Amino acid sequence: MSTFDSTKISLDTLLQDICTGKIQLPDFQRGWVWDDDHIRDLLASVARSFPIGAVMLLETGGDVKLQTRPLEGLETAAAKDVAPEKLILDGQQRLTTLNQTLALPTPVQTRTSKGKKIRLYYYFDINLAVESPYDLDSAIIAVDENRQLYSNFGRVVLDLSTREQECKQLYFPCTQLMNSDEWEKCLHSVAPKHWDTYMKFRSQIPESFRKYHLPVIQLHKNTSKEAVCLVFEKVNTGGVQLTVFELITASYAAEGFNLRDDWFGSELRKVDSRKKRIAENPLLTGVEPTEFLQAITLVYTWQRKQTDIESGKNGNAVRPVSAKRADVLELPLSAWKDWADKLEQGFKLAAKFLKKESFYNRKELPYSTQIVPLAAILTYLGEKWLEPKIYGKLAQWFWCGVLGELYGGAVETRIANDYEELIQWFENDKSLPRTVLDANFQPDRFDTLRSRLSAAYKGINVLVLREGAQDWLWKAGIKELDLDEVALDIHHIFPRTWCEEQGIKKESYDSILNKTPLSYKANRKIGGNAPSVYIPRLQAEKNVQLTAEEMSEILGSHALDPNLLRADDYSAFINDRRKRLSKLVSSAMGKPIGTIPEGGEYILNGEET
Structure with a gap:
């Protein structure tokens, strides 16, 4: 149909x-x-x-x-x-x-090409339109709200403020294009000599509009x-x-509810902003209203499915849990009223969970999309989310999504599956969610992680930081410096200049295996020198003065072998760091991440190392 x-x-x-x-x-x-x-x-x-x-x-x-x-x-x-x-x-x-x-008698409230607001009336210059029917752009004249046109020096060069002046000067108002009886009556009275010219114009321009x-x-x-x-x-x-x-806002407004005010707030109507309340936590500053609606749709459709099952429905009659656009658009106003406040608390609990997992800023989050099912499931759990067994499962699911890189692109189906399957997993240890089952991380993935914007890169960086990574120059943890808004750099451990001098390829030295977060000051002290050169220099800094053992302990807090670093053994260092980072990833995901060759040997730069 x-x-x-x-x-x-x-x-x-x-x-x-x-x-x-x-x-x-x-x-x-x-x-x-x-x-x-x-x-x-x-x-x-x-x-x-x-x-x-x-x-x-x-x-x-x-x-x-x-x-x-x-x-x-x-x-x-x-x-x-x-x-x-x-x-x-x-x-x-x-x-x-x-x-x-x-159609309207009032001036058109428009603007110039530069954005300045103006109020104009539009006319056709009848003489120009008749003489140049193929250049009508030039025949269209706009005058101000007083129906006057001024020169650059402020002098009135055209005055059409009365109907008589329009007729005498042969300027036809666009408001008469669909019905010109009044204008023609005036023309007959005050300027009959122009009638023949006008009739030629009428057969061309007004007739075009009326037949259009x-x-x-x-x-x-x-x-x-x-x-x-x-x-x-x-x-x-x-x-x-x-x-x-926007579409749901228009839909709810038809039922007398202002969704825009609920989300953005209104000083005029004394309505608090839900968005502002959520954004009080820096991890939630970027939450979009569509994401919030998606979370409500999850809990609403899950509850609806339980009702279907309890009423004896089966097969196709049971409506699924969903976060798809079509189901979000069908979300009734009653669902918003029932769940909005609860989901607001769920998002705040999501921020608490993320903080416990060592995320502190929005920019650190691997996926904003994963917050949707996280907030929804925390709304379902309430205080139970802090129970050790439940928290462990929640953390495993979260890290599998991040390090398995499963929450990029269109993820509506995964969001719905995860929400429903997490609930089942909390009740039955054998019912693993698809995200936990699907997550896979091979050790060679480290070689291709070069962009700090990728989800896995962000996740691994946080895993290193939460192990207690210390700055190499200042007596402080990297996470502590970050919270204090000290400028941090993601620096090459083996500097780029040194690597290029050794003939090491960019795709190798630019990977996450050769990078770690440091304060900008430590970064500058390293420069382009070999580790065997810059490490003693850092130790001997006037305000640092560390022993070799103390410095090694700080270096080791970045999931690396300080001895291999001091020896400038790039290949052995990279293989060793791969194993160390692999253990962190495996621990977070709660599953093996791939087979690490015996002895940790890998092919780097096309040669056996």
Whole structure:
């Protein structure tokens, strides 16, 4: 069954329906933004009967109930009190422009190409339009809200402040293009000598507007919310992406609930910001409203599934746990009211969990997407999350997701599976979640971890830091320095300059195996020297003065062998560090990460080492 019809509707009919409120905007549509140049181009295109693109409308009266509003310029008109029959999904800018310039008596509130706000009336210079029908852009004139045009020196060069002056000077107002009876009556009275010229103009320009038809695609009222959202994103010519949050905001508003105020807050209506409350923890500063909605959808659909099972449903009749876009869009207002406060606490518990795992800043988080199921499961667990057995499983699942690099890209299915399977695992030790089963980390993955933005890189870095990594120059832990906002560098342990002098390839010395976080000051002291040179220098610093044993202890806190480092034995050092980091990864994931060759021998730079 088709979900849409396509037809042609006259411009005049569309404008009438807009002015009477039969056609309005869904509340998620942004405001009208076209500037003076865009307006002139559109008017010239219609005047020459050029195509300006299709319009897409959505029938109202179906399951998709949205808050609506009239087009700009009609906010105080009777249209605002009318229940619309159709909503504009595509064509807002064009239809608003045509409605403001052709149908409304007030000046068009637009802006210059540089963004300065201006109020203009638009006219056609009849003489220019008749003389140059192929250059109508030049025939379109805009005057200010007093219907006057000024020179650069402030002198009035055109005054159209009365109908008589318009007729005598042959400037035709765009507001008369669809019906010019009043203007023609005045022309007959005050300037009959211009009648023949005007009639040539009328047969060209006004007739083009009156006969103009736009192709219209009309979506049926049974169109789903997901389809409305997807269609809007595909057809929106301004490149504006419609978020799930915006569509649900419009949907909830139709039921009298202001979701935007709930999330962002409102000083005017004295509503606290849920977003602000959540962002009080630095780990949660980037939580998006769509992620919050996704978490609510998880707990709502899980509860719904339990109800289905308890009522005796089976097979396809049991609705699944989901975090997919379509299910988020179907989230009822009752679910938000039931779960929003509980999920807010769940996100705050997620921040506490992450802190216990040694994450302190948002930038350190491997995946923001993994916070969604984490917050949802902590909402389910409540205080039980701190029980040792449950906490251990939660930590294992988290690190398997991070180090197995399983939460990048589209993860809606994994999020839903993990939520449901974690609940089962807490009850049954044998019911391992798919993420724990799927997670895999091979020791050669260290060789390709070079970007500090990758999830596994961030995770391994935190694993090293939480073992108590100390700075090589300042008497402080790296994590302590980070919390104090001391500038830190991810530095090559064997410096780049030294590696290049030894013929070591960039893909080897740039991997995480040869990097560690240090204070900027320690980083500068190292320079491009060999470890055998810079380590004694660091020890002997005036304000450091460490013994070799003390320095080795500090070096070793970075999961490395200080003796191999002092010996400048790059190959042995890399193989040894691979084994040390592998143990940290294996311990965090709670499972073997791959086979480490006997003796720790690896192929580096194409040669046996």
